Amino acid sequence: xxxxxxxxxxxxxxxxxxxxxxxxxxxxxxxxxxxxxxxxxxxxxxxxxxxxxxxxxxxxxxxxxxxxxxxxxxxxxxxxxxxxxxxxxxxxxxxxxxxxxxxxxxxxxxxxxxxxxxxxxxxxxxxxxxxxxxxxxxxxxxxxxxxxxxxxxxxxxxxxxxxxxxxxxxxxxxxxxxxxxxxxxxxxxxxxxxxxxxxxxxxxxxxxxxxxxxxxxxxxxxxxxxxxxxxxxxxxxxxxxxxxxxxxxxxxxxxxxxxxxxxxxxxxxxxxxxxxxxxxxxxxxxxxxxxxxxxxxxxxxxxxxxxxxxxxxxxxxxxxxxxxxxxxxxxxxxxxxxxxxxxxxxxxxxxxxxxxxxxxxxxxxxxxxxxxxxxxxxxxxxxxxxxxxxxxxxxxxx
Numbered sequence: 323x324x325x326x327x328x329x330x331x332x333x334x335x336x337x338x339x340x341x342x343x344x345x346x347x348x349x350x351x352x353x354x355x356x357x358x359x360x361x362x363x364x365x366x367x368x369x370x371x372x373x374x375x376x377x378x379x380x381x382x383x384x385x386x387x388x389x390x391x392x393x394x395x396x397x398x399x400x401x402x403x404x405x406x407x408x409x410x411x412x413x414x415x416x417x418x419x420x421x422x423x424x425x426x427x428x429x430x431x432x433x434x435x436x437x438x439x440x441x442x443x444x445x446x447x448x449x450x451x452x453x454x455x456x457x458x459x460x461x462x463x464x465x466x467x468x469x470x471x472x473x474x475x476x477x478x479x480x481x482x483x484x485x486x487x488x489x490x491x492x493x494x495x496x497x498x499x500x501x502x503x504x505x506x507x508x509x510x511x512x513x514x515x516x517x518x519x520x521x522x523x524x525x526x527x528x529x530x531x532x533x534x535x536x537x538x539x540x541x542x543x544x545x546x547x548x549x550x551x552x553x554x555x556x557x558x559x560x561x562x563x564x565x566x567x568x569x570x571x572x573x574x575x576x577x578x579x580x581x582x583x584x585x586x587x588x589x590x591x592x593x594x595x596x597x598x599x600x601x602x603x604x605x606x607x608x609x610x611x612x613x614x615x616x617x618x619x620x621x622x623x624x625x626x627x628x629x630x631x632x633x634x635x636x637x638x639x640x641x642x643x644x645x646x647x648x649x650x651x652x653x654x655x656x657x658x659x660x661x662x663x664x665x666x667x668x669x670x671x672x673x674x675x676x677x678x679x680x681x682x683x684x685x686x687x688x689x690x691x692x693x694x695x696x697x698x699x700x701x702x703x704x705x706x707x708x709x710x711x712x713x714x715x716x717x718x719x720x
Contacts, residue, residue, distance in 0.1 A: 323433065325389045327351045328382040328422075331710040332371030333648065333681070338466075340457065341671045341678065344715065345648035346371050347705050348378055350425040352391060358428030359705045360421035361650035363619030366413040366595060371715055378418050381405065391426040394625055398423060402598075402622065411597035416622055423623025424654050424701065431700030438701060439660040442628055449692035450659035452670035453490030453540055456480055467497040471521055477528035484537040487690040490565060490667055491529070492540035495522035511571055513551040523558045530562040538565035538667075541588070545572040545595075549581040556586035565667075566591040566613055566642075579610035591615050594644035598622060602630045606637050613666060617644040618658055619651040627658050635664040645669040649678040652686060653701045656693050668693070681706050 331347040346362040362374055369377075385405050389397060401419045403409060427438045439445050456479045458464045469476050470493040480491045496518060514522075529539055541564045547555065552570035559567070568591040571578045583590040589612035596602060597620055605611050614634050618627045631641045641664055643655035652674060659665045670693065671678055679685035682703040687694040696702030 323356070323390055323392065323429075324353045325350055325382070325386050325391055326353050327387070328379060330375035330378050331705065331707060332375055332715055333710050333713045334715040335648075335677060335713075338457070340676070341645075341647050344371050346374055346378075346421075347648065347650060347681075347710060348421055348425060349705065349707070350382075350386075350391065350422065350429060352429060354433070356429050356433050358391065358425035358430075358432065358700065359650055359703075360423070360425035360428065361619060361648050361654075362421040363417040363617060363647055363651060365646050366620065367417060369414065374414070374418070377414070378421070381418055382422070386422065391429040394423060394426050394430075394623075397426060398622055398626065411601060413595075413597055413620065416597040417620055420619045420621065420623040420626075423625065424618070424650065427624050427654075427657075428700035435699050437696060437699060438624060438654075438657040439695070442624070442657075442661045445660040445695060446663050447660060447665070447695075449689075449694050450656055450665065451489060451667045452688070452691060452693050453492055453538070453667050454483055454488055454670050454672050455542075456483065456491050456493045457672065467494070470494055471497045471525065473521075473524045473528040476525055477532035480529045480537065480539075481532040484533045486673070488537060489691045490538040490540055491533070492542045492568075492669070493525070493529075494542050494544060495525040496543065496546060498544050511548040511551070512546060513548055514546075514555065519555060519558060522555060526559050526562045526564065539563075540565050540568065540591075542568045543570055545569045547571055549578045549585070552582045553585035556582065556588050560587050564588050568592065568615065569594070576604050576608035576610045579605075580608040583610055583612070589613055591642065593617070594620070594646075596621065599626060599630050599633065602633060606633060606639070611639070613640045613642050615642045615644040615669075617646075617651070618654045619647060620644075624654055624658055628662065631658070631662040631664060635662075638664075640664045640666040642666045643668040645671065649674060649682050649686060649703065650701065650705065652678065652693075653682075653696075653703045656686065656696070657701060659693075660695050681709055
């Protein structure tokens with residue numbers, strides 16, 4: 323079996339942009355007629371879908387035409403190590419490699435008639451636990467970032483998700499927006515003001531009051547703070563027993579992250595902006611986190627994610643796949659979660675309804691807080707190509 327070509331499918335996500343404003347899917351074709359789908363993680367990309375699509379096509383034409391999709395280790399080695407004089411974990415390249423790797427697993431699974439998790443050691447569970455960001459009501463007019471700083475309103479929405487069956491809800495109690503502390507256009511770690519800390523504490527307290535012990539609270543900050551500032555916040559939040567404190571400082575400085583880990587009883591989570599097993603090895607060396615929220619669409623694909631999970635398992639650490647994008651990264655994350663003993667929970671975009679369901683021939687099945695194991699081969703889902711083409715951004719059509 324040989325790879326014969328690729329087609330890309332950029333998608334413009336309509337408001338309220340749950341999972342991002344743009345997604346980019348791809349399909350790898352083979353000489354036997356078996357096709358596989360993948361998704362390029364666009365969250366960290368500085369480029370528009372049109373440019374990313376060109377990069378995908380160029381990488382395939384230059385390095386993968388004639389490649390056997392079963393040779394997934396060789397694919398990663400070829401694209402990461404040999405396609406240019408670089409071993410640097412750059413996000414754009416790794417996002418493309420991840421999507422192509424996903425598509426190869428989809429091809430292999432379809433060719434042998436087995437789901438991907440059956441090819442990675444088999445399932446250790448029949449479903450994967452999920453959490454969701456707290457979103458405004460569909461008929462509401464408040465932005466989700468504003469919602470997260472309003473204690474009573476966000477607590478009401480948290481209770482709504484707990485009633486649906488979720489056992490984990492996530493938010494950034496600072497609203498994930500530029501602050502007066504940061505200054506105009508300046509993105510550097512800060513010490514938040516006392517009033518901002520008061521608001522964050524009130525938000526988490528109200529959510530805990532609303533959901534009780536039915537639901538974990540995931541404090542999903544985005545690298546905004548200094549280590550000292552993060553420890554100040556953590557000590558305020560410890561009485562409400564969050565499941566984790568995510569990326570409290572910028573992710574590139576593992577030593578500073580470790581300071582926060584040593585300074586709080588709340589488990590530290592990080593990894594969504596890291597790109598290779600080498601980054602996660604450094605996290606382990608620094609003892610900087612208890613949970614890795616790696617992104618299958620960012621670290622090199624499913625097999626590289628499994629390797630990272632294995633490293634974490636050997637150090638009694640857990641994984642929680644990050645999912646902020648379209649349904650194929652989510653589908654790959656479900657396959658990963660099914661076969662990793664140290665899996666904790668994975669991110670979902672609510673219940674994977676709406677466009678996430680419409681873009682798949684068979685939607686991700688979600689029930690009572692869990693994504694269910696698919697029994698179809700490969701990733702378990704094919705892209706609705708007709709709908710994807712109809713949602714192409716205008717700049718891509720031109």
